[in-house]
Amino acid sequence: MIKVSVMYPNSTDTNFDIEYYCNTHLPMVAELLGDALKGGNVDSGLAGGAPGEMAPFIAMGHMTFDSVDSFQNAFGPNAEKIMGDIPNFTNTQPQIQISEIKL
Numbered sequence: 001m002i003k004v005s006v007m008y009p010n011s012t013d014t015n016f017d018i019e020y021y022c023n024t025h026l027p028m029v030a031e032l033l034g035d036a037l038k039g040g041n042v043d044s045g046l047a048g049g050a051p052g053e054m055a056p057f058i059a060m061g062h063m064t065f066d067s068v069d070s071f072q073n074a075f076g077p078n079a080e081k082i083m084g085d086i087p088n089f090t091n092t093q094p095q096i097q098i099s100e101i102k103l
Helices: 018-036 068-084
Strands: 002-009 039-044 057-065 095-100
Touching: 002 068, 018 039, 018 057, 018 068, 057 068
Parallel strands: none
Antiparallel strands: 002 057, 002 095, 039 057
């Protein structure tokens, strides 16, 4: 299994509509990716590691797939629509990491 993490960097001028992200964007993504998507969750950043420190990411979405190929085959044909929706909920550009799940 692999995990695709979509991480939205935080700054003092970052806007992020978590309600839109959870209730509109992610259901659209799940529908477009279909059965290739095995599961997912969302983290909403609260704080950094030090007292009073801002969270480095305002939000993170995590999706699981059987393999990198499975993700790429599902995402590729839908990338334009998925990425085109980003300005509807944030003014920051996501960073994406694909990881192998070990446990």
